[in-house]
Amino acid sequence: MAEYRERASRLDRAVVWSRTVPAHTGPVTVFPDGCMDLIWTEGTLMVAGPDSRAFLTPTARASEFVGIRFAPGTAPALLGIPAVELLNQRVDLTELAPSRTTRELVDRVDNAPDRVGALEAIALRFAAEKGPADPALTAIVDSLSAGATVAETAAETGLSARMLHRRSLSAFGYGPKMLARILRFQRALAAVRTGIPAARIAATTGFADQAHLSREFRDLAGCSVRALQPR
Structure with missing residues (x-):
């Protein structure tokens, strides 16, 4: 049985979440909410752009997901890319940031005993570097x-x-x-x-x-x- 948990993040107006999915589970439907997510899944960091319609997320290749959901309008400044360029897309972080930096971030979450906390720390670092939301x-x-x-x-x-x-x-x-x-x-x-x-x-x-x-x-x-x- 799939298990989903979330809590308010230490990053203002954000939510951190985790999902475990048993083998042979079908796609997970994500409904549009105006948000963007930074998602870790088994050796990968990806950015989920804003959705304008329901999005079916395949789960066949992974069983564990950890994410931070940024409030509408906050992620583009943190990631340095306009939201419209990611509309209805899921993009590997290596396409948006230097591959070496991305690899270091992936390793940090891969090896953390608390992956939710590790990903949240990355988002907090981004926010500290970029400053408060507009x-x-x-x-x-x-x-x-x-x-x-x-x-x-x-x-x-x-x-x-x-x-x-x-x-x-x-x-x-x-x-x-x-x-x-x-x-x-x-x-x-x-x-x-x-x-x-x-x-x-x-x-x-x-x-x-x-x-x-x-x-x-x-x-x-x-x-x-x-x-x-x-x-």
């Missing part, structure tokens, strides 16, 4: 997470519509409208998993109606709302 990006995420429109978010953050879109592509991988859709989807997904009726979820999480909710789940999750409800 507060404007945090403000964008917080505004859209609260249900504000793109126009309201632009006004709240003092950005023009063009600048908001440009900064969003670099920081999140897509424009603010798509990010708002994904954050709304995540609010709805959390409610779906508690068993709340779909009609009530649609009314309380910003959807026009239940049909709108269903369409968004088909588009972003690749399945129906019912398929994700507890049984």
